[in-house]
Amino acid sequence: MSTQAEFAVILKMNAMFADLGTDELQRLSNLCHTQHLGNGEVLFQKGDPGDALFGVRRGQVRIETGASDGSRLTLNFMGPGDLFGEVAVLDGQSRTADATAGEASELFVLRREDFLAFLEREPKVAIKIIALLCQRIRWQSERMEESMLQPLPVRLARRLCALAADFGSEVHISQEQLGVFVGAARESVNRQLQAWRKEAILDLQRGRILLRNMTKLTAIARNE
Amino acid sequence: MSTQAEFAVILKMNAMFADLGTDELQRLSNLCHTQHLGNGEVLFQKGDPGDALFGVRRGQVRIETGASDGSRLTLNFMGPGDLFGEVAVLDGQSRTADATAGEASELFVLRREDFLAFLEREPKVAIKIIALLCQRIRWQSERMEESMLQPLPVRLARRLCALAADFGSEVHISQEQLGVFVGAARESVNRQLQAWRKEAILDLQRGRILLRNMTKLTAIARNE
DNA sequence: GGAGAAGTGTGTCATAAGTCACATAACTTT
DNA sequence: AAAGTTATGTGACTTATGACACACTTCTCC
Numbered sequence: 001m002s003t004q005a006e007f008a009v010i011l012k013m014n015a016m017f018a019d020l021g022t023d024e025l026q027r028l029s030n031l032c033h034t035q036h037l038g039n040g041e042v043l044f045q046k047g048d049p050g051d052a053l054f055g056v057r058r059g060q061v062r063i064e065t066g067a068s069d070g071s072r073l074t075l076n077f078m079g080p081g082d083l084f085g086e087v088a089v090l091d092g093q094s095r096t097a098d099a100t101a102g103e104a105s106e107l108f109v110l111r112r113e114d115f116l117a118f119l120e121r122e123p124k125v126a127i128k129i130i131a132l133l134c135q136r137i138r139w140q141s142e143r144m145e146e147s148m149l150q151p152l153p154v155r156l157a158r159r160l161c162a163l164a165a166d167f168g169s170e171v172h173i174s175q176e177q178l179g180v181f182v183g184a185a186r187e188s189v190n191r192q193l194q195a196w197r198k199e200a201i202l203d204l205q206r207g208r209i210l211l212r213n214m215t216k217l218t219a220i221a222r223n224e
Numbered sequence: 225m226s227t228q229a230e231f232a233v234i235l236k237m238n239a240m241f242a243d244l245g246t247d248e249l250q251r252l253s254n255l256c257h258t259q260h261l262g263n264g265e266v267l268f269q270k271g272d273p274g275d276a277l278f279g280v281r282r283g284q285v286r287i288e289t290g291a292s293d294g295s296r297l298t299l300n301f302m303g304p305g306d307l308f309g310e311v312a313v314l315d316g317q318s319r320t321a322d323a324t325a326g327e328a329s330e331l332f333v334l335r336r337e338d339f340l341a342f343l344e345r346e347p348k349v350a351i352k353i354i355a356l357l358c359q360r361i362r363w364q365s366e367r368m369e370e371s372m373l374q375p376l377p378v379r380l381a382r383r384l385c386a387l388a389a390d391f392g393s394e395v396h397i398s399q400e401q402l403g404v405f406v407g408a409a410r411e412s413v414n415r416q417l418q419a420w421r422k423e424a425i426l427d428l429q430r431g432r433i434l435l436r437n438m439t440k441l442t443a444i445a446r447n448e
Numbered sequence: 449g450g451a452g453a454a455g456t457g458t459g460t461c462a463t464a465a466g467t468c469a470c471a472t473a474a475c476t477t478t
Numbered sequence: 479a480a481a482g483t484t485a486t487g488t489g490a491c492t493t494a495t496g497a498c499a500c501a502c503t504t505c506t507c508c
Contacts, residue, residue: 003386026338048496087361087362088357090354090355090358090473091354091355091356091358091362093358095361096362104461114479118349119346119347119351119354120347120348120351121349122321122347123343123344123346123347124344125344126343126347126350126351126354127265127340127343127344127350128352129354130314130315130343130350130353130357131314131316132314132315132356133354133357133361134311134314134315134317134357135317136361137311137357137360137361137364137455138311138315138317138320140361140364149407150466151494152494152495174454174455174456175455176454176455176456183373184455184495184496185495185496185497186455187458187496187497187498188494188496190457190458190497191457191458194457194458199357204456204457205504206455206456206503206504206505207454207455207456207504207505227478261507273458312479322500337486342486375462375464375465397488398484398485399485399486400484400485400486408465408466409465409466409467410485411463411466411467412465412466412467413485414488415465415487415488418487418488428486428487429471429474430475430484430485430486431473431475431485431486432472
């Protein structure tokens, strides 16, 4: 159900602490705890109180939502360096998705109260976070416009370009997942990808997409 | 073009200062300037630097976007008590829509630098604002999900219910505007409204919709 | 290495909504 | 009150995409 929405909420926000000074960062990391998760262990579930912020040190955490029919859909993979769970922490509301360890993982944990106390002591950091949240609001709005107004090929091309920025030209994702991300049916995704394969823009393998012609792809993403 | 996106960015955020203490509010209002606008006067345009936050004391300000083809579309009306321009102020980016006085108006103006300085002195306020921005992020996500996944009748019913909360059962809006808000073509909106008129859920007049049966309407909004 | 699962390729069909093209009705302006 | 402008109503047509159905391929795990 809430697939598309969650996707937007959860996308990586590594930038959150990107431009803090090293001293601020040091004081912040002093507040962190460490938590270990075994493969398949559940970190939190939809509806849980959002009492901590997490960052991945080692391993992988899947952010997923239990569709009401029982099927689970993965919304994102968080790898080393990725942060997640910030929105729930900042506003004190409950989690909006589930988080499960995809392999044995080590996380750092920043508890809500510690984080808020820190912000209160360091208003400059609070202001930076405000700016980042605003950027996110803008970004979400653009995304919303895009997904409502742009046709599927454009959305698909944009997502592939975004994935290429993370993965390089060999994007490791199933067509089903891609469909979830882009808000379209798997079959429609497949048909578009086939068309592009025939134009030599990309190649397809099981669970993998090889981007051959980024120039054309970005052109499509720009909607000509 | 950017109609839908802007809509989400701009929606009223009166809640922003809702739960500040009176002392905090007092100090804040000391920082405000006053500005008068004549009917039709332009306050700011898309692309302008976002150097101030505005609130309406008297009058009305239209938030609109100049579609690239020259047609102007109104995204929202800000009346007395409404705040606008906060996102641009908080993150220092440029305006994403135009603001024009719909009648002679009096605004209070809070300049970016003053506001940020205030936040730095009052970290508790900053934290409240962070929470509000987070709520907005959640709200946007829900809205995004809704608009992508729900069929037009549901979106339309939801918007009408929301408007009813502001306007009462006589909603004063053109079908064109309604189309912009729900991200649909004017004709499609009209057809759906006609269908509902035949079911006695509402009545139509030029520029006005009379909601007759809110029970049915909210049922549709809940998607049964 | 065989069985089953998970991922992929493709055809057919149904349908919601956009587009275009007008007709009509309601306000405005002079 | 006539003329012009804006809002609404409706028909005909087109199109993108979702839904279902099924074949085929590639992995994985006993």
